Amino acid sequence: MVFTEPKEAFPGSIYDITFGAERTVTFGGENSLAFHGFEGAAPHHPVIAFEVQDSLPDDWPPAVHDVYAGVSGDPAAWAQFCQNELKAQAIALRLLSTHPDRADRSAADAARTVADVLAAVSVPLIILGSNHVEKDAEVLVAAAEAAKGRKCIIGKAQEKNYRTITAAAMANDHLLIALSELDINLCKQLNILITQMGYARERIIIDPMCSALGYGLDYTWSVMERIRLAALAQNDAVMQQPMLADVGMYVWKTKEAQAPEAELPRWGSLKQRGIAWEVITAGSMLLAGAELLIMRHPEAVASIEQFIGELSVTEAG
Amino acid sequence: MLIIGEKLSIIAKRVREAILHRDRSPIQEIAVNQWRAGAGMIDANIGPAGEEGEALMEWMVTTIQEVVPLPVCLDTTNAGAVEAGLRVHDNTWGRPMINSTSNDPERFPMLELAAQYNALIIGLAVGKGGLPADAEERCALAAEIMGRAMECGVPLEDLYLDPLVLQIATSQDHARHVLNAVKMFQELNEPAMKTVVGLSNISNGCPKHIRPILNKHYFTLLMHEGLAAAIADPHEVAETVKTLDVLQGRIVYAHSYLEM
Secondary structure: OOOOOOOOOOOOOOOEEEEOOOOOEEEEOOOOOOOOOOOOOOOOOOEEEEEEEOOOOOOOOHHHHHHHOOOOOOHHHHHHHHHHOOOOOEEEEEOHHHOOOOOOOOHHHHHHHHHHHHHHOOOOEEEEOOOOHHHHHHHHHHHHHHOOOOOOEEEEEOOOOHHHHHHHHHHOOOEEEEEOOOOHHHHHHHHHHHHHOOOOHHHEEEEOOOOOOOOOHHHHHHHHHHHHHHHHOOOOHHHOOOEEEEHHHHHOOOHHHHOOOOOOHHHOOHHHHHHHHHHHHHHHHHHHOOOEEEEOOHHHHHHHHHHHHHHOOOOOO | OEEEEOOOEOOOHHHHHHHHOOOHHHHHHHHHHHHHOOOOEEEEEOOOOOOOHHHHHHHHHHHHHOOOOOOEEEEOOOHHHHHHHHHHOOHHHOOOEEEEEEEOHHHOHHHHHHHHHOOEEEEEEEEOOOOOOOHHHHHHHHHHHHHHHHHHOOOHHHEEEEOOOOOOOOOHHHHHHHHHHHHHHHOOOOOOOEEEEEHHHHHOOOOHHHHHHHHHHHHHHHHHOOOOEEEEOHHHHHHHHHHHHHHOOOOOOOOOHHHO
């Protein structure tokens, strides 16, 4: 008897998302689990966006901040550096200074920053608020208007502010990140609420909330895995969106990425530690099903790109 | 769970009159309402319909499929009418279903039509004699029908076994027999045989206000036993289908699950 390789075929598939205007990238579209291209179609590779902030990232450890020395005070220059020097496929602009506990900059200021960055780069842009529920509702509306015509991804819409942010995404033809906090039922509910506003479910990106290795990565993993199985195996049309892993912000605040070598000599090189932490976290999120990553260190990004290339086998492979 | 919308039956006065006057709009309105409420197929019950059966079934199928992207369940004892319906059926929306064959020789030609037109078919667990007494007799009849289906070249996965729901008001014990039969039918083959019921038969002859209660609760028990399809009013059972999908883990819960 000839051995037949068992293959699992699913009834459901993931929507594909294309964003950007001048230059575009596409992710999602598969009908198999992550890197199971031998079982089904996986037409697009996951996409990595470099994170850029609208103010000096003074809480980034030197290992990653040093890469952006000279540009990190100017978001447009920083974005341009990522595009031209680091060959970024996409950029994620985080409007962190709008947070009331930081500089509390206005929505109008944020809109100007968005316009400056958009003028400086042609790669697709993700526009993120400061994760303050009320302030994001103002900031992202202004940002969405400033970015009209560039088909950006904006977010994150949450249970308490999704109405305004969804309306802004809809009015200005952007894609939308829907964030729920490690809860598959709330994730589904938020997707339903957003679609009930008339926003197309094929234009949502799920953020199930990321976490770093050692700091709850297993929770994120298991929620992502369940979301993906609901999409593929149960063919649940409101769970078939691609998923985002916002990796960098969780990794670079961990003790492992920050504690000096003098204090913890046995932990080895601080720089390598941080990069390794970002690689392992990002790689894990990809294996759990993420199609869009936001990362910080170019060496970590290079490793992950290699990882994606090696694991992306096609039907023939 | 496949819900086959039961509302286009010649027994209903509005449908009967529409058929009599070949008035398409009531037929189409009822079909659309059932589709929107979650029906996956529309039953077209034209009764035995003598000589005009062929023209009538053709008219029903095309009238329904003109407005609803669903397959039709051809519900009549008239083989000529079934064939006429199969000929005009638009399979873009799924394969048609024949309702039904049984262990009565008069119903055997239905299996040949199913084979010829690649249609799904309901096998009703009755024979020439009287009604089956219990679940075991239903199984014996079902096995006969399965054997004949295979002889005719109808794949067993295209056969839906119907244990014959009887009225609770006159045949109370049969409610339990049918539940047992739904479970036992599935064990007659591997992969499990599919099962179907005419749900509202359970409450036939009961006071109008308790009929939906009986139907819904009975449907819950049937789904628990693994029922695959039901000829039913989708408005009446949609909530139950969605709720059991959540309770039995076929779909992820969300507060708005009923709105999906």
